[in-house]
Every structure is written in structure tokens, then in C-alpha cells.
Amino acid sequence: MLTVLPLPSPVVPPTLALLGMDSILSTQGIMVMLLVAYAGAMWMFLKSAPKVYTIMVSDLEVARRFYEGMLNLPAAEVPLHYYYNYEQTLGTGGLDPFYMGGTSSLAGAGPAGGPDGLWYQLRKNTQLHIISGASLGQRNRQRHVCFDRKCLEYILMRVQLTGIQHKIRTETPLNFLVKDYEEQIIELAEVDG
Structure with a gap:
């Protein structure tokens, strides 16, 4: 009989878990999102020009x-x-x-x-x-x-x-x-x- 042992779940430090949300809401994250939105709007504008x-x-x-x-x-x-x-x-x-x-x-x-x-x-x-x-x-x-x-x-x-x-x-x-x-x-x- 083969016994399957569960793999230990990775332990994520609490600071890394919050880093994702914090980096998106940071000034740099907001600027990146704005640039992506601007690039999309320019592409749509030029495509329809x-x-x-x-x-x-x-x-x-x-x-x-x-x-x-x-x-x-x-x-x-x-x-x-x-x-x-x-x-x-x-x-x-x-x-x-x-x-x-x-x-x-x-x-x-x-x-x-x-x-x-x-x-x-x-x-x-x-x-x-x-x-x-x-x-x-x-x-x-x-x-x-x-x-x-x-x-x-x-x-x-x-x-x-x-x-x-x-x-x-x-x-x-x-x-x-x-x-x-x-x-x-x-x-x-x-x-x-």
C-alpha cells in the first residue's frame, strides 16, 4: 500500500502577502496603471483615426x-x-x-x-x-x-x-x-x- 503524504503548504510571511496590494495602491503602482490605460486609449484613438x-x-x-x-x-x-x-x-x-x-x-x-x-x-x-x-x-x-x-x-x-x-x-x-x-x-x- 502506497501512502500519499500531503505536501507542506508554503509559508508566506505576512509582509509579502500584503506587498501585492500595497504595491498596486502605491504611487508607482497607480502611475503604471494610468500609463497602461493611456496606452490603451491612444491605441484605440489611432486605430480609429x-x-x-x-x-x-x-x-x-x-x-x-x-x-x-x-x-x-x-x-x-x-x-x-x-x-x-x-x-x-x-x-x-x-x-x-x-x-x-x-x-x-x-x-x-x-x-x-x-x-x-x-x-x-x-x-x-x-x-x-x-x-x-x-x-x-x-x-x-x-x-x-x-x-x-x-x-x-x-x-x-x-x-x-x-x-x-x-x-x-x-x-x-x-x-x-x-x-x-x-x-x-x-x-x-x-x-x-
């Missing part, structure tokens, strides 16, 4: 007539993270507007005025931000330049669906021309680089 594509144009008024009038893009609310430290998030906080070529919305965007430009809803959780600063193209064409190919693909699809007269010049980098209501040619170009 819209994807923002930026297009730089040579004339904001021509761009407004094209994106609102011809493409019927609805206006969008400026995302909250664009209100604060706008220039620093673009990495242009230290640039002199003189070197940016043309008038730039970044030069006039102060902390009190908020970010300049036009904001449109491109897709469900995707927004289009139009800023000035691009130079005129060949034959004084209005130019709209973008670093994101996906953005220009969305716009080209919208142009094709609305039946706007257009011509694709190159596939890589994507470059196409459209005519606005005033028969003015607008060049939309992906910046290769």
Missing part, C-alpha cells in the same frame, strides 16, 4: 472646383491629430517657406488657426487633404502632385466613374490629365522617389 492622403496643388481654388464640383467629394472633418503640432508631424517645422517653392499652406498654419487646406472624404475611413505649394506644370497647367500612388488610383477611379474626360500619360509613376468645366487641363502626378 482615418488614413489621410495629401495632395499638393498649384491653386487651391481650382482644386476646390475640381474635387467638389466635378468629383463630388464630400467635405470631411479635420482629424484631431492634425490640430496639434501639424508642421512637426510633417517633418517641416524647421523649413523656411522660401525653399518650399510657391506659397505653402504650412507657412500660414499657426497653432491658433489650425491646419490649412481642403479636406474631403475619399472613402469610408480615408480622407484627402489638399494643400497649396506645387508649381505650375508645362504650358502653365495646374499640377496636383502626390507621394501616394494609392491616392491617385482612388482619384483616377472616381474620374473614370464620373465620366470626366481624361488621358493617362504614364502608368509608373502614375500621371494623368483631366479637363475641368472651364476646359482647363489639370495634371495629376505621382511623385517618383
